[in-house]
Amino acid sequence: MSASLQVDAAGRLRHFLDVEGLSRQQLIEIMDTAESFAGVGDRSVKKVPLLRGKTVVNLFFEASTRTRTTFELAAKRLSADVLNLNVSTSATTKGESLLDTLRNLEAMQADMFVVRHGESGAAHFVARHAAPHVGVINAGDGCHAHPTQAMLDMFTIRRVKGEFTPLTVAIVGDILHSRVARSQIHALNTLGVREVRVIAPQTLLPPHVEQLGVQVHHDIVEGVRDADVIITLRLQRERMDGRLLPSKHEYFQLYGLTESNLSTARPDAIVMHPGPINRGVELDSGTADGPRSVILQQVTHGIAIRMAVISMVMAGHAVEATA
Amino acid sequence: MSAPLDAGALLDRLADELARWLAQSGCSDPLMVGIHTGGAWVAEQLHARLGFREPLGRLDIAFYRDDFTRVGMHPQVRPSQLPFDVEGRHLVLVDDVLYTGRTIRAALNELFDYGRPASVALAVLIDRGGRELPIAADVAGTVLELPPERHVKLSGPEPLTLAYVERGAGREGGP
Helix, strand or coil, X not given: CCCCCCECCCCCECCECCCCCCCHHHXXXXXXXXXXXXXXXXXXXXXXXXXXXXXXXXXXXXXXXXXXXXXHHHHHHCCCEEEEEEHXXXXXXXXXXXXXXXXXXXXXXXXXXXXXXXXXXXXXXXXXXXCCCCEEEEEEECCCECHHHHHHHHHHHHHHHCCCCCCEXXXXXXXXXXXXXHHHHHHHHHCCXXXXXXXXXXXXXXXXXXXXXXXXECCHXXXXXXXXXXXXXXXXXXHHHCCCCCCHHHHHHHHCECCCCCCCCCCCCEEECCCCCCECCCECHHHHCCCCECXXXXXXXXXXXXXXXXXXXXXXXXXXXXX | CCCCCCHHXXXXXXXXXXXXXXXXXXXXXXXXXXXXXXXXXXXXXXHHHCCCCCCCEEECHHHHCCCHHHHCCCCCCCCCEXXXXXXXXXXXXEEEEECCCHHHHHHHHHHHCCCCCCEEEEEEEEECCCCCCCCCCCEEEEECCCCXXXXXXXXXXXCCEEEEEECCCCHHXXX
């Protein structure tokens, strides 16, 4: 197995930056590890001592509530110490460079950076420039990747559906700007689902999207036909300004998930959303709160997946340090 | 050479000893917890033979090991399953081989994160000496004195068999 920025020569995770480049076996190992952490939240003490004495820094250059809080809870349930840095409001506004910020945090003996940034490739940049003992996890970079979101979605699908190979999965919404969709498509194809579909207006699809291994649909009723899993993506407010979409009302009419739009999906189809949801834009309340929805399970699973990835990356560095 | 080990005979003896110990201790309605993997196999047998009423609990102590910073993540960690509330209950913790005591230390820490048991007793198939911590078995199928490079390996679950294996003298192999 060849070494890369995120995987060492022995196949261990050194960083977790992207689903792309990881093998099916590695994705399964992440989900299996998450499975073993899933029960921790139900115990009287919601904590294991695995990472006692380690310091995890949440380095968020872009606003986030769910991702940051679930990363924080995941690290705390592993007994690590957590530092939350909202960088857009601190050092960089005083003119400190990203590398100077990193060096300062390393001087405070940080062991891991969880990086969220508006620019694609930011987490890779941090991983390349961080000290050798520091692990880096990508918590979303620009329009590029959001690998822990994709893995918590895979984990949710596996827990509800069991096997990946018989599944048809439809992803609805702004594929063009979605780092979540990109990571999901890589993960779903690596895990061998029967078919991945994207459903969106042409203006919200990247050019040559078929090359990612997806079937393209513009009509939602046709797109969700016989689908087992329907994932709807968050429509960012800035996309609703009329350049790419006529109006959010019209978007909802054409691409919003409602019981009638979902009538062609399989009867046991599940509905997913990475959150936060815009009710009446991506889906209606009946669907969001209905029996098909696994949206809140996704949130709970996010903690287990992040515990798995944090501990696996930390373990990769622990072994390296003793080798 | 040490004498060959008969897992079935040791299990019979352990079951008898444990039944006697439980009768003497007066622990009412105890719960049983086996430590993955070998300890859970032994516990399954004891649980059935002694007629425990509530389901068997299983612990994977991987997240409580004291050597994470040296050996990293253990592959294939199974979720711990304690299908009961440990609060105020008498527990019998079961493992296959008691050696350094580090596994038991980790298991006790994990158990207490589920609640506060009234008591915890330790039953092991083989106590092979070599303790590094102040931990002792309440009941053992047999007690052996083995040199550090000699180890006992339990295979199973059906049938349970025991074999000696020679490994480096390093006691740093973990719990």
